Amino acid sequence: MANRSMSRLTQWCSRIFMVEINQKTEPIYFSLSSTPVSAGNKDLEAVLGNGKLFAVYALGDARVPRARSHTHLKRALTQDLPPGCDLLNTASFLPDVKNSLVNGFFLRDNSVLSSSERIVTQLRQKASVCVFTYTREQNGVYLCSDVTDDRSYYVTTAPAPLRHPSTLNIINSDVFYQMKDAYKVLQECIDVIPESKAVLELVEEQQLEPNSSQDESFPIIVIEGLDATGKTTLTFSLQKALGAVLLKSPPQCLADFRPRFDTEPPLIRRAFYALGNYITAAQIARESSYAPVIVDRYWHSTAAYAIATAVSGREENLPAVGSEIYEWPCDLLRPSLVLLLSVSPEERLRRLSHRGLDKTEEESQLEINHLFRRKVDEAYRRIQNPACIVVDANPSPDHVLKQVLGLIRNKNNLQFPGL
Ligand SMILES: Nc1ncnc2c1ncn2[C@@H]1O[C@H](COP(=O)(O)OP(=O)(O)O)[C@@H](O)[C@H]1O
Numbered sequence: 001m002a003n004r005s006m007s008r009l010t011q012w013c014s015r016i017f018m019v020e021i022n023q024k025t026e027p028i029y030f031s032l033s034s035t036p037v038s039a040g041n042k043d044l045e046a047v048l049g050n051g052k053l054f055a056v057y058a059l060g061d062a063r064v065p066r067a068r069s070h071t072h073l074k075r076a077l078t079q080d081l082p083p084g085c086d087l088l089n090t091a092s093f094l095p096d097v098k099n100s101l102v103n104g105f106f107l108r109d110n111s112v113l114s115s116s117e118r119i120v121t122q123l124r125q126k127a128s129v130c131v132f133t134y135t136r137e138q139n140g141v142y143l144c145s146d147v148t149d150d151r152s153y154y155v156t157t158a159p160a161p162l163r164h165p166s167t168l169n170i171i172n173s174d175v176f177y178q179m180k181d182a183y184k185v186l187q188e189c190i191d192v193i194p195e196s197k198a199v200l201e202l203v204e205e206q207q208l209e210p211n212s213s214q215d216e217s218f219p220i221i222v223i224e225g226l227d228a229t230g231k232t233t234l235t236f237s238l239q240k241a242l243g244a245v246l247l248k249s250p251p252q253c254l255a256d257f258r259p260r261f262d263t264e265p266p267l268i269r270r271a272f273y274a275l276g277n278y279i280t281a282a283q284i285a286r287e288s289s290y291a292p293v294i295v296d297r298y299w300h301s302t303a304a305y306a307i308a309t310a311v312s313g314r315e316e317n318l319p320a321v322g323s324e325i326y327e328w329p330c331d332l333l334r335p336s337l338v339l340l341l342s343v344s345p346e347e348r349l350r351r352l353s354h355r356g357l358d359k360t361e362e363e364s365q366l367e368i369n370h371l372f373r374r375k376v377d378e379a380y381r382r383i384q385n386p387a388c389i390v391v392d393a394n395p396s397p398d399h400v401l402k403q404v405l406g407l408i409r410n411k412n413n414l415q416f417p418g419l
């Protein structure tokens with residue numbers, strides 16, 4: 001056991017650790033070193049402080065149980081957090097190496113009772129976790145040790161990597177670029193989430209024809225935007241004005257499963273929404289042989305929300321414009337036109353308050369989390385092939401409809417009878 005934990009710590013020494021005090025400040029990076037380092041670094045002091053400190057990571061070989069354990073760990077730590085303790089997000093990664101990110105938590109304890117010790121002991125008895133302690137020597141040097149062995153390493157500050165670490169695992173953990181990759185995730189869930197089987201059966205029933213030719217079909221127009229930007233209002237009036245079929249993603253047949261998957265960690269939740277797009281794609285392919293199709297949310301929504309949730313901190317941390325992260329999945333039917341409804345934050349809040357309906361947890365977060373909303377909006381705009389056309393949706397519904405009909409009319413190759 002001692003050997004195993006020692007080799008774990010040695011392995012972790014080649015990594016860099018990121019700790020986020022809050023979403024608004026720059027994260028702090030540090031690494032572990034076997035040689036002594038000079039003391040008194042202000043950045044480290046800001047995170048590590050003088051009290052007791054633990055870093056806790058969920059362990060597990062397979063990605064589905066590991067993702068779920070991370071969520072359970074967060075719940076357990078949040079629920080039992082005693083006064084005087086706080087929880088910070090931490091991540092361990094290899095700089096600029098894809099898929100190398102491991103998320104965890106820092107438990108900082110400035111309480112007189114040192115209550116975190118008891119919490120960590122209980123956690124280790126109940127769950128498969130890996131725990132490190134951080135202590136400060138009298139000379140100001142910080143040491144990190146695995147709780148299961150005696151060997152310690154010096155903590156030293158590290159430079160920020162070129163790519164923000166939270167972007168390293170996005171492909172196939174948050175955003176899926178082929179149906180089979182999202183499908184595999186739900187297959188791995190069948191034992192723990194029985195509903196996955198029914199979802200996979202619905203996907204199979206659709207007789208999907210990837211990349212079926214759209215050349216002879218009617219136009220397919222997708223309407224995107226944050227909640228309360230007017231998508232439902234516009235899609236209804238477009239349906240009427242164009243004699244179109246109205247579809248949405250996720251499709252109606254997944255409605256009953258949605259609340260179940262919304263409570264799961266991003267890996268599972270995002271795979272569910274990704275599969276929803278393929279079911280909608282099959283419906284679009286069928287319907288567009290007979291009439292124009294309007295789609296309320298599609299892949300832009302799936303990718304933009306997933307990216308904005310995965311990337312911590314500010315908008316600047318998003319993958320750069322042109323990154324492969326923003327590419328359209330190779331096997332997903334492409335629409336003829338994607339319109340992004342954009343309203344000012346004030347107007348959007350006004351509409352939300354008038355509507356007074358229940359919001360998903362994520363949408364309530366949008367309301368309070370301006371940073372997150374900006375990231376979703378920016379991610380929408382960076383998605384390519386097809387990119388979206390931004391529509392000013394602040395004016396009245398009639399005015400927005402007129403504007404959109406004008407855009408459709410001006411778009412080359414879109415043929416609508418009566419327009
Ligand atoms: N152009 C507009 N001007 C003013 N209010 C609007 C406009 N479009 C929609 N609304 C109102 O804003 C609220 C949200 O619109 P909705 O179409 O449901 O948005 P979404 O489908 O994007 O969540 C509704 O109460 C709707 O009546």
Ligand SMILES: Nc1ccn([C@@H]2O[C@H](COP(=O)(O)OP(=O)(O)O)[C@@H](O)[C@H]2O)c(=O)n1
Pocket residue numbers: 226227228231249250273277297298299301302303305306360362363
């Ligand atoms: N095609 C889609 C549609 C929604 N979603 C997810 O569903 C949430 C928004 O859906 P919603 O039903 O609350 O949105 P509205 O249709 O109410 O505006 C987003 O937070 C996305 O996470 C998705 O991932 N892919």
